[in-house]
Amino acid sequence: xxxxxxxxxxxxxxxxxxxxxxxxxxxxxxxxxxxxxxxxxxxxxxxxxxxxxxxxxxxxxxxxxxxxxxxxxxxxxxxxxxxxxxxxxxxxxxxxxxxxxxxxxxxxxxxxxxx
Amino acid sequence: xxxxxxxxxxxxxxxxxxxxxxxxxxxxxxxxxxxxxxxxxxxxxxxxxxxxxxxxxxxxxxxxxxxxxxxxxxxxxxxxxxxxxxxxxxxxxxxxxxxxxxxxxxxxxxxxxxxx
Numbered sequence: 001x002x003x004x005x006x007x008x009x010x011x012x013x014x015x016x017x018x019x020x021x022x023x024x025x026x027x028x029x030x031x032x033x034x035x036x037x038x039x040x041x042x043x044x045x046x047x048x049x050x051x052x053x054x055x056x057x058x059x060x061x062x063x064x065x066x067x068x069x070x071x072x073x074x075x076x077x078x079x080x081x082x083x084x085x086x087x088x089x090x091x092x093x094x095x096x097x098x099x100x101x102x103x104x105x106x107x108x109x110x111x112x113x114x115x
Numbered sequence: 116x117x118x119x120x121x122x123x124x125x126x127x128x129x130x131x132x133x134x135x136x137x138x139x140x141x142x143x144x145x146x147x148x149x150x151x152x153x154x155x156x157x158x159x160x161x162x163x164x165x166x167x168x169x170x171x172x173x174x175x176x177x178x179x180x181x182x183x184x185x186x187x188x189x190x191x192x193x194x195x196x197x198x199x200x201x202x203x204x205x206x207x208x209x210x211x212x213x214x215x216x217x218x219x220x221x222x223x224x225x226x227x228x229x230x231x
Binding site: 031033035042044055056058089093095097105107108109 | 221
């Protein structure tokens with residue numbers, strides 16, 4: 001199994017620009033999660049998908065954020081009109097969730113810097 | 116209220132010694148899971164160990180063990196015979212498992228440095 005992959009690994013953008021990140025989960029994992037991690041903090045949950053359905057969204061996910069998983073495989077996270085406060089590491093994870101013990105496997109993250 | 120508390124921002128340990136990383140949690144859900152992840156400087160979160168709230172025995176995975184004390188709501192990670200490659204951030208996380216909840220709630224982490 002290849003692991004979770006994320007693209008790009010780093011993104012520098014100017015305030016007000018739109019950015020889009022991609023996540024490819026481990027194949028056959030039907031659950032996909034997005035988290036955000038700011039400096040000195042643990043990851044914070046943003047949203048998750050079961051197949052193509054987005055089942056939960058955190059209140060951290062403002063109207064400027066949108067996530068999709070159109071065919072139940074890869075996912076994209078778009079941030080519109082970026083703000084400096086959006087600077088963070090965006091982590092994607094996937095899980096088969098067949099058992100209660102199934103954990104989430106994380107990708108390497110996309111580090112976003114908003115100037 | 117903080118659901119996961121990691122009180123040790125940083126720890127320095129001599130190579131080959133055992134180390135305990137502290138984690139306390141707060142939940143009213145009777146069904147929950149506790150996780151430990153390692154995050155090296157590269158940024159990827161690496162799963163280490165899982166403990167379910169109904170598990171009778173402490174979880175072990177190689178050099179990692181989880182000291183689960185349910186009454187005290189603590190889930191400390193023990194790393195035996197530490198190695199230089201263990202230097203990283205370590206995060207404790209909880210998943211409240213009733214009602215189909217999927218999200219992990221993380222603590223603020225402990226930075227572990229192994230000294231040669």
